[in-house]
Each structure stands twice: as structure tokens, then as C-alpha cells.
Amino acid sequence: MAPQGSRAPLEFGGPLGAAALMLLLPATMFHLLLAARSGPARLLDLPPYLPRLEALWSPRALLLWFTWLGLQVAFYLLPARKMAEGQELKDKSRLRYPINGFQALVLTALLVGLGVLVGLPLGALTEMLLPLAFVATLTAFVFSLLLYLKALIAPASALAPGGNSGNPIYDFFLGRELNPRIGSFDFKYFCELRPGLIAWVLINLALLVQEAELRGSPSLAMWLVNGFQLLYVGDALWHEEAVLTTMDITHDGFGFMLAFGDLVWVPFTYSLQAQFLLYHPQPLELPMASALCLMNAVGFYIFRAANSQKNTFRKNPSDPRVADLETIPTATGRQLLVSGWWGMVRHPNYLGDLIMALAWSLPCGVSHLLPYFYLLYFTALLVHREARDEQQCLQKYGLAWHEYCRRVPYRIVPYVY
Ligand SMILES: NC(=O)C1=CN([C@@H]2O[C@H](COP(=O)(O)OP(=O)(O)OC[C@H]3O[C@@H](n4cnc5c(N)ncnc54)[C@H](OP(=O)(O)O)[C@@H]3O)[C@@H](O)[C@H]2O)C=CC1
Numbered sequence: 001m002a003p004q005g006s007r008a009p010l011e012f013g014g015p016l017g018a019a020a021l022m023l024l025l026p027a028t029m030f031h032l033l034l035a036a037r038s039g040p041a042r043l044l045d046l047p048p049y050l051p052r053l054e055a056l057w058s059p060r061a062l063l064l065w066f067t068w069l070g071l072q073v074a075f076y077l078l079p080a081r082k083m084a085e086g087q088e089l090k091d092k093s094r095l096r097y098p099i100n101g102f103q104a105l106v107l108t109a110l111l112v113g114l115g116v117l118v119g120l121p122l123g124a125l126t127e128m129l130l131p132l133a134f135v136a137t138l139t140a141f142v143f144s145l146l147l148y149l150k151a152l153i154a155p156a157s158a159l160a161p162g163g164n165s166g167n168p169i170y171d172f173f174l175g176r177e178l179n180p181r182i183g184s185f186d187f188k189y190f191c192e193l194r195p196g197l198i199a200w201v202l203i204n205l206a207l208l209v210q211e212a213e214l215r216g217s218p219s220l221a222m223w224l225v226n227g228f229q230l231l232y233v234g235d236a237l238w239h240e241e242a243v244l245t246t247m248d249i250t251h252d253g254f255g256f257m258l259a260f261g262d263l264v265w266v267p268f269t270y271s272l273q274a275q276f277l278l279y280h281p282q283p284l285e286l287p288m289a290s291a292l293c294l295m296n297a298v299g300f301y302i303f304r305a306a307n308s309q310k311n312t313f314r315k316n317p318s319d320p321r322v323a324d325l326e327t328i329p330t331a332t333g334r335q336l337l338v339s340g341w342w343g344m345v346r347h348p349n350y351l352g353d354l355i356m357a358l359a360w361s362l363p364c365g366v367s368h369l370l371p372y373f374y375l376l377y378f379t380a381l382l383v384h385r386e387a388r389d390e391q392q393c394l395q396k397y398g399l400a401w402h403e404y405c406r407r408v409p410y411r412i413v414p415y416v417y
């Protein structure tokens with residue numbers, strides 16, 4: 001049952017928008033997977049061909065996918081170097097989370113390295129991307145249904161503010177329960193980073209190995225894309241605790257949007273540049289490669305510095321690294337930063353992330369639009385996310401938020417947006 005009197009305004013275009021997204025997201029992903037391996041590799045053309053069911057359904061892919069999930073669950077359950085506390089919940093309690101995501105990345109790397117040493121054909125993974133994406137999509141639908149049913153028996157205090165409209169399609173998409181758990185195993189926290197992000201860099205690596213097998217050595221462009229994205233994933237897992245303050249964990253329920261996004265969309269579409277490069281090798285000279293390294297480094301620096309400044313401030317406003325920054329008091333007792341990174345634009349971390357997204361696409365040359373899909377999608381995602389966050393901050397901070405917007409008028413790009 002939805003809690004009485006706490007109906008949140010509908011997002012994502014309501015039930016119709018949610019239904020459309022549930023069809024469009026998987027369809028787009030399959031289109032990208034097929035287009036990347038086709039000769040013309042056109043983003044805006046109809047799919048080059050429709051795969052037959054035999055090309056999609058493979059018991060081997062199913063086994064591999066569940067082995068992967070099982071392995072990551074096992075790594076999650078290993079003793080953690082630290083247990084972190086999440087944000088305060090409606091009932092004033094706080095959940096505890098293991099911080100061992102980076103350990104899971106290292107253990108996966110060791111296991112895969114060992115496998116390759118004893119003859120595991122890692123490059124062959126690239127031939128299984130289509131059936132793997134198919135079983136992962138089916139899993140995401142079934143998993144979301146189980147989450148929806150589980151939420152039916154959850155107490156009202158465990159429900160998310162957004163996904164409880166009473167419309168089953170909308171609630172299935174957005175997610176009804178905020179932190180679904182069995183015992184201390186937290187499904188949303190587990191899915192947010194590990195299986196999807198680690199699979200993303202593993203797919204990238206398989207594409208690099210396959211390129212080496214096909215052409216004698218990996219191209220410079222492939223090295224760059226692998227290196228840049230490994231840095232991003234390694235950083236996310238190293239700073240795993242910071243995910244506990246993102247809106248995905250604190251605000252959104254766990255439904256199809258995040259289950260599909262985390263487990264399927266991230267590994268199979270975020271690896272698009274490496275997929276494109278395997279089938280469409282691109283020349284890249286050293287001076288250009290150096291310029292792209294610099295661009296990625298600038299983006300990463302802004303992204304990391306902005307995120308760390310806010311996290312440090314939220315943990316302890318008197319920390320010497322942030323104590324001198326100017327702030328605005330709010331009625332909640334919390335303060336808002338108005339100098340430093342958060343005084344330049346209201347989302348400096350998004351700016352850094354977007355600069356990196358550009359640096360990941362440029363190694364693929366400018367002859368095709370396809371490798372720029374991530375940049376286009378990500379811009380749309382962040383603009384929409386920024387608007388959602390703005391709404392939530394306005395509700396939380398009221399007049400203080402208006403004052404912040406007056407003092408820091410640009411959202412993501414200084415003097416532009
Ligand atoms: N690669 C990908 O696909 C994606 C990456 N990301 C990345 O994830 C990271 C996290 O993003 P996201 O969760 O959207 O949001 P943010 O990390 O930007 O957090 C927004 C929250 O920060 C707090 N805040 C806002 N302004 C201030 C201020 N001036 N001073 C202090 N606190 C402030 C508010 O929460 P409160 O006041 O309650 O602390 C607000 O709700 C970003 O770097 C983003 O680029 C995000 C989505 C997808």
C-alpha cells in the first residue's frame with residue numbers, strides 16, 4: 001500500500017513514459033550492439049538486421065551470466081575493510097554497508113588473469129555479447145518483478161518517496177522499496193556498482209584481447225578507451241562509500257530503471273566505443289593521443305575534486321580542507337557550499353564527467369556518430385538528473401536553495417548552462 005498523503009509528483013512522463021522507456025532502453029541497446037559490428041555502423045539507421053532467436057538465446061550465456069552474478073555476490077559477502085553507515089532513513093535508523101567493491105575488482109582481475117594463464121579464451125567473450133545482453137535483459141525484467149512483489153509486503157516506512165503512485169507500470173519501472181534487503185544483503189547497493197561496472201571493464205578488456213588476436217596488437221585508440229574507462233571504474237569502486245549519498249540510493253526505489261540500468265545498460269552500452277573500435281579500427285597519432293589524455297585528466301580532476309569536496313564537507317564541515325569555504329545556512333541545519341567547486345556551477349562534478357565522456361569518444365575518430373552515443377545519452381541523462389535534483393533540493397532547502405541559485409546561476413557549464 002502507498003503511504004497515505006505522500007504521493008510524489010510523477011516523473012519520467014508518468015506511466016506512459018515509463019512503459020515507453022522499458023521498451024526503448026533494451027531496443028536501443030540491441031540496436032547499438034548490432035550497429036557497432038555492422039559495416040556502416042550508423043547510429044541513426046534502422047538496425048542492419050534483426051537477429052534470429054538462436055543468435056540471442058544461448059544456455060552458455062545464461063550459465064556465464066549467473067556465474068558472474070554469483071561470483072560478485074560471493075565477493076560482496078567477503079569480510080570488508082570497513083562497514084559504512086548510510087543516510088538517515090524515515091524511521092531515523094541508518095543501514096550499514098560493506099565497503100569492499102575495490103577488493104571485488106582486484107579479486108576479479110586476479111581470477112581472470114589466472115584464467116587467461118591457463119588458457120581461458122577471453123577474446124571469445126566478444127562473440128557472446130548479444131546472447132549475454134539478452135539473458136541479462138530477461139534477468140532484469142524477472143528481478144524487477146520479484147522486487148515489485150517483495151515491496152507489496154514491505155512496511156510503509158521502507159517505501160521510496162517516488163515509486164508508489166499506485167500505477168503498477170510506473171511503480172515497476174521506478175521501484176517501490178527504497179532499500180530492498182534479505183538479511184544484511186542490500187540488492188540496490190550491490191547492483192549499483194559491482195556486477196555492471198566490473199563487467200564493463202571486463203568486456204572492454206576482452207575487446208582489446210580480441211583486437212590483438214585479429215591484428216597482432218591492440219590499437220592506440222583501444223588502449224586509450226580501456227585505460228580511461230578503467231580509471232573511471234576503479235575510482236568509483238575506490239570511493240564506493242560516496243555512492244551512499246547519491247539520489248539512486250537515498251531517493252529512488254529499486255525497480256526496473258536501476259536494475260536494468262546497473263546490470264545491463266552500463267556494461268553493454270558503456271563499452272560501445274571499444275566495441276566500435278574492434279570492428280572499425282581508427283588511426284590515432286601520438287600528439288592527438290596525448291591531447292586526449294590531457295582532456296581526460298582535466299575531466300577526471302574536476303569530477304574527483306568536486307565530488308570529494310562535497311563528500312568531505314558533508315561528512316565534517318569543520319575538516320581543514322573545506323572549513324574556509326563560504327556557505328549558506330539552511331533551515332534543516334545543513335549548509336550549502338557557495339565557494340570552491342560548488343561556487344562555480346551548481347554541478348561541477350557533471351561538468352568533469354561530460355569532459356571525460358568526450359575524451360572517451362574522440363579516440364574513435366569523427367567519421368561515425370555511433371561512438372558519440374554515450375556523450376549524447378549522458379548529456380540528456382545529466383540534464384534530466386540535474387532537474388530532478390534541483391526539485392529535491394528546492395523541497396529540502398526552500399529559500400536557501402533560491403539564494404544558492406541566485407549566487408551560483410549556472411547549472412553545469414559556466415556562462416553557458
Ligand atoms: N556515468 C554515469 O552514468 C553517471 C554518473 N553520475 C555521476 O555521479 C556523481 C553523483 O551525481 P548525483 O548523485 O547526481 O549528484 P551529486 O553528487 O551532484 O549530488 C547532489 C546533491 O549534492 C548536495 N548538494 C548540492 N549542491 C550542494 C552545495 N552547494 N553544497 C553542498 N551540497 C550540495 C545535495 O544533497 P544534500 O544537500 O542532501 O547533501 C544534492 O542533492 C556525479 O559525479 C555524476 O557525474 C551520475 C549519473 C550517471
Ligand SMILES: CC(C)=CCC[C@@H](C)[C@H]1CC=C2C3=C(CC[C@@]21C)[C@@]1(C)CC[C@H](O)C(C)(C)[C@@H]1CC3
Pocket residue numbers: 025192193232235236243246248257258260261262265266
Ligand atoms: C534511463 C536509464 C538508462 C537509467 C539508468 C541510469 C543508470 C545507468 C545510471 C543512474 C546513476 C548511475 C550512476 C553510475 C552509473 C550509471 C547509473 C547506474 C555510477 C555508478 C558511475 C560511476 C560513478 O563514479 C558514480 C559512482 C558516481 C556513478 C553513480 C551514479
